[in-house]
Amino acid sequence: MAQPKRRPRREVKLPFTVAMLPQDDLADFRQQAWAAYERLPMPHRKMEAWRRTDIRGLRGEALRLPEEGAYRNLPPVPEALSHPLVDAAHGGEMTLLPGSHERTFDEALAAQGVIFTDLRTAAAEHPDLLRQVLGKIVPPEDGKFAALAEALSQNGIFVYVPPGVQVEAPLHSLAWGPGVGLAHIDHLVIWVDKGAALTYVHESASPDEGGQTLHVGAVEILLGDAARLHFVELQSWGRHVWNFTHERAHLGRDATLEWIFGSLGSHLTKSFTQVRLAGEGASARVSGFYFADGKQHLDHDTRQDHLAPHTTSDLLYKGALTDYGRSVWRGMIFVAPEAQKTDGYQANRNLLLSDTARADSIPGLEIKANDVRCTHGATIGKVDFEQKFYLQSRGIPADEAERLIVEGFFDPIMQRIPFEGVRARFREAIHAKMG
Amino acid sequence: MSELVIRNLHVRVGDKEILKGLDLTLPQGEVHAIMGPNGTGKSTLAYTLMGHPNYEVTEGEVIFKGQNILELPPEERAHLGIFLAFQYPVAIPGVSLANFLRAAINAKRKALNPDDEGIPIAEFRKLLMDKMRLLNMDPSFAGRYLNDGFSGGEKKRAEILQMAMLEPEIAILDETDSGLDIDALRIVSEGVNALRGPDLGVLVITHYQRILRYIQPDKVHIMMDGRIVESGGPELAEHLEEHGYDWLRERVGA
Numbered sequence: 001m002a003q004p005k006r007r008p009r010r011e012v013k014l015p016f017t018v019a020m021l022p023q024d025d026l027a028d029f030r031q032q033a034w035a036a037y038e039r040l041p042m043p044h045r046k047m048e049a050w051r052r053t054d055i056r057g058l059r060g061e062a063l064r065l066p067e068e069g070a071y072r073n074l075p076p077v078p079e080a081l082s083h084p085l086v087d088a089a090h091g092g093e094m095t096l097l098p099g100s101h102e103r104t105f106d107e108a109l110a111a112q113g114v115i116f117t118d119l120r121t122a123a124a125e126h127p128d129l130l131r132q133v134l135g136k137i138v139p140p141e142d143g144k145f146a147a148l149a150e151a152l153s154q155n156g157i158f159v160y161v162p163p164g165v166q167v168e169a170p171l172h173s174l175a176w177g178p179g180v181g182l183a184h185i186d187h188l189v190i191w192v193d194k195g196a197a198l199t200y201v202h203e204s205a206s207p208d209e210g211g212q213t214l215h216v217g218a219v220e221i222l223l224g225d226a227a228r229l230h231f232v233e234l235q236s237w238g239r240h241v242w243n244f245t246h247e248r249a250h251l252g253r254d255a256t257l258e259w260i261f262g263s264l265g266s267h268l269t270k271s272f273t274q275v276r277l278a279g280e281g282a283s284a285r286v287s288g289f290y291f292a293d294g295k296q297h298l299d300h301d302t303r304q305d306h307l308a309p310h311t312t313s314d315l316l317y318k319g320a321l322t323d324y325g326r327s328v329w330r331g332m333i334f335v336a337p338e339a340q341k342t343d344g345y346q347a348n349r350n351l352l353l354s355d356t357a358r359a360d361s362i363p364g365l366e367i368k369a370n371d372v373r374c375t376h377g378a379t380i381g382k383v384d385f386e387q388k389f390y391l392q393s394r395g396i397p398a399d400e401a402e403r404l405i406v407e408g409f410f411d412p413i414m415q416r417i418p419f420e421g422v423r424a425r426f427r428e429a430i431h432a433k434m435g
Numbered sequence: 436m437s438e439l440v441i442r443n444l445h446v447r448v449g450d451k452e453i454l455k456g457l458d459l460t461l462p463q464g465e466v467h468a469i470m471g472p473n474g475t476g477k478s479t480l481a482y483t484l485m486g487h488p489n490y491e492v493t494e495g496e497v498i499f500k501g502q503n504i505l506e507l508p509p510e511e512r513a514h515l516g517i518f519l520a521f522q523y524p525v526a527i528p529g530v531s532l533a534n535f536l537r538a539a540i541n542a543k544r545k546a547l548n549p550d551d552e553g554i555p556i557a558e559f560r561k562l563l564m565d566k567m568r569l570l571n572m573d574p575s576f577a578g579r580y581l582n583d584g585f586s587g588g589e590k591k592r593a594e595i596l597q598m599a600m601l602e603p604e605i606a607i608l609d610e611t612d613s614g615l616d617i618d619a620l621r622i623v624s625e626g627v628n629a630l631r632g633p634d635l636g637v638l639v640i641t642h643y644q645r646i647l648r649y650i651q652p653d654k655v656h657i658m659m660d661g662r663i664v665e666s667g668g669p670e671l672a673e674h675l676e677e678h679g680y681d682w683l684r685e686r687v688g689a
Contacts, residue, residue: 386525393485393521394539394597395513395546404538408529408580 012042014060014148016183021151025123029135030151036140037147043270052328052360053270053299058242063183063214065154066098074098074178075207081174091169092116096155096186097176112165119156119187129160133191137220137250143272146246149218153187161196163224170199170230170419177204180211180240187218190231194224194252200231201419205265206238212267213240219247223255225279230258232422236429237265239294245271253279253308260417261317263290263298264429274303277311277339288317289413289426292325292357293433299328304346306339306372315346318413320406321357322433332364333374344374351409352382353402353434403434437500438462439484439517439605439636444495446476446483446661453479455661456495463604464633468647469640470672471658472680477640478522480658481609485519486512499605513539514546516604520594520611526582532593533563533577536600543601566599570626588619595626606630607638612646624649644676659687 016037021030043050077095092105094116101118109116115126122130140147157173177184192198204215215237223229229249237243243266249257261273275284284304292298304313319327333344350359361378383405391401407430414423439461446454453476461467471477483490484497486509496503504512527535537559544551554562563577570592582590591611598606608627612620627637627650639650647655647669655671656663659680664687665671 384525387527389487389509390521390525390527391535391539392509393513393519394535394601395510395543396538397510397542398508400538400542401510404530404535405527408527411529411580 010056011044012055012058012060015063016148016152020065022154024120025127026119026134033135033140033147033151037144037151040141040144040147042144049272049301049330050270053268053297055242055268055270058214059212060214062181062212064181065152066179066182066184068099070099070179070182071097071176077174077176078207081176081203081205089169090172091167092171094118094157094173095176096157096173098179098182098184099154101155106169109167109169113162114165114167115158115160116171117158119153119158119189122158122189126158126160129191130158130189133189133220133222135220137222138218138246138248142246145216145244146218149185149187149216149246152185153218154185156187157189159190159198159200161192161198163194164196166197167199170201172201173203175202175204175215175217177206177213177215177237177241178209180209180213183214183216185216187220189220190229191222192224192227192229195226196224197228198230199418200229201234201422202232203234203236205236206241208238209240211240212242213238215241215243215266217245217247219245221247221249221257223249223251223257225253225255227252227255229256230418232260232262232417232419234262234422234425235265235269236425237269239265239267239296241266243269243271247272248274248276249284250276250278251282251284254281255279256282257284258416259284259286260413260422261286261288261300262422262426263288263300264426266296266298268297268299270299270301272301272303274305275313276305276307277313278307280308281310282308283312284314285416286313286315287413287416288315288319289410290317290319290327291321291429291433292319292327293322295324297326299330301330302346303332303334304344306333306335306342306344308339310341311339312343313345316413317348318410319349319359320351320353320409320430321359322353323357325354325357326359328360328362329378330362330364331376332366333376335367335369335372335374337368340369340371342369342372342374344372345376347377348379349409350380351406352380353406399434403430406430406434436463436633437604440498442496442498444480444483444497445493446479447491447493448479448489452493453661454483457658457662459656459663461605461636461638463636465653466631466637466639466650467654467656468652468672469638469656469658469663470642470644470675473642475658476661477658478609481519481522481607481640484512484517484607485509510542511546513601514543518598518601518603518606520591520598520606520608522610522613524582524590524594526580526585528580528583530581531578532581535581536563536597539597539601562600566596569599569629570596571622572596587614588616591615591619591623592626595623599626599630604634605636605638607640609640610642611639612641612643620646621649644672647672657683659683
């Protein structure tokens with residue numbers, strides 16, 4: 001009897017080869033990451049983390065790495081993005097461009113021993129420091145895209161704040177990824193040493209273009225004992241970008257992290273955002289906001305690892321969805337046996353603005369200690385009709401009423417963002433998406 | 436001087452007819468009270484005048500400034516000068532009272548003049564602080580999320596604050612007295628009285644005669660079974676308090 005015909009499962013194929021590894025001071029590290037890349041399977045929907053995010057539409061074979069200086073023939077950074085996102089003066093600004101980068105940096109900070117440079121320069125000039133972090137927080141084995149980011153990163157940033165140094169003026173970086181058919185791959189490494197403090201804003205953006213473009217990124221953050229970091233991320237990739245990131249912060253004793261994660265752009269995003277509370281008394285607050293419209297698919301995978309006693313984590317992701325927008329949030333709080341007196345919280349709130357939008361929300365707890373407080377919550381709701389009528393009865397037109405309600409929904413997250421520039425960018429996005 | 440004219444208004448909620456041919460005329464400059472037992476359709480009238488889509492008008496018209504307002508969406512009724520103080524104002528978390536009021540004022544200005552740039556912030560803040568003082572409201576109220584966590588009395592005061600800020604020409608107070616203690620009732624009533632004038636018509640919908648001791652009506656209407664069954668002067672409210680509704684029930688056969 002004839003076997004039933006089974007259509008061969010199309011797997012995403014990427015065109016990268018070992019010959020494409022940059023020959024720089026990181027060559028050995030890249031080789032190691034490449035080996036992991038070759039060993040690890042391409043994500044597919046049978047893998048739990050990828051069940052709700054299908055990447056088979058990515059035509060990977062056609063992608064190219066940008067050539068040196070490629071940015072010269074691509075759309076430039078628009079005026080609006082070249083304005084600083086933060087109100088105060090910058091301590092430094094880095095723009096990652098296809099095949100290049102640009103940097104400004106306050107000499108006074110350099111004199112204090114603060115390092116803010118591209119990854120290759122760091123590999124050449126500060127190998128001893130860089131090597132203590134590189135690939136240690138996000139190991140290449142974390143996943144296919146983590147390995148790819150670390151093997152092939154053409155662009156990267158290394159930030160180091162020496163013990164006790166309080167950097168007042170924020171550092172800012174922009175990954176600008178224009179072009180069609182390109183693979184933009186970057187790697188951020190941020191190390192705030194003992195008792196030091198930093199505010200860092202990282203933005204990713206590109207214009208809307210046709211075709212497909214890939215972004216793959218790794219973000220590694222190390223906070224020494226009693227270090228403090230305020231980390232604000234905002235992705236506004238163009239509608240043709242397939243965006244994959246692996247991001248993790250490792251916190252030492254009494255370290256505190258305030259992480260704002262904004263996700264507005266891309267065709268499809270799959271991000272892994274994780275905090276690892278490794279030192280006693282460490283605490284992290286993670287605040288996410290996202291808004292999917294059109295056919296955007298935004299998948300945010302979060303994890304809070306409590307590995308030491310008296311650690312605190314508080315995660316809140318809020319999202320709005322309209323048109324055929326789709327979001328996935330999958331959260332996990334893990335508490336190790338020794339992490340007693342842990343306080344962990346995770347919540348995901350979604351607002352559906354159309355009947356065709358969809359949000360999946362999957363909280364998770366895995367608790368191995370017995371004296372802890374861990375809670376979670378997940379909701380998916382619609383704009384309340386009576387709220388809308390109330391606003392309309394005061395003369396506010398229906399579409400504006402809905403926008404006010406959506407802005408109100410996000411307000412608790414906006415209150416956590418210390419920069420009016422970022423808040424304004426988000427409000428503009430709400431306006432644009434609600435058209 | 437305009438008047439709000441309700442003619443033969445029939446309204447249905449689902450399959451049930453609630454208003455069954457209601458007639459009423461409210462001129463600007465006057466305060467009218469509508470009283471009646473529970474379930475006679477008083478709140479239905481309030482919601483219908485404001486344009487809540489759950490209330491289906493099957494017959495009749497409501498004319499204001501030469502237009503049948505029943506054909507307008509709620510926001511355009513507001514722009515014409517109609518205001519409803521809700522019996523149960525909803526909370527809108529994340530939207531501060533001040534931001535909301537500015538959006539409402541600007542929406543009306545823009546409706547009247549598409550080129551309007553909005554009320555200047557300084558002017559708005561001064562106006563808001565003046566009106567809040569009038570209503571004995573703490574300035575910190577302006578920054579609080581709209582009706583979110585407000586007590587019953589705070590919600591009602593916030594409704595009258597909105598009325599003061601938006602300067603309507605016809606205001607409908609839907610059981611504004613319900614759930615208020617005597618001090619809150621006095622403050623709210625004084626707020627309404629301060630807004631009385633030749634350009635404002637007020638329709639006080641109430642179950643009790645109590646509020647009418649503070650807000651003196653020019654006319655009192657009694658509503659039963661979806662219609663106005665009796666109209667008179669302020670003495671009608673007192674008569675009701677003494678004799679209840681039974682004498683009317685017998686007369687109208689309800």
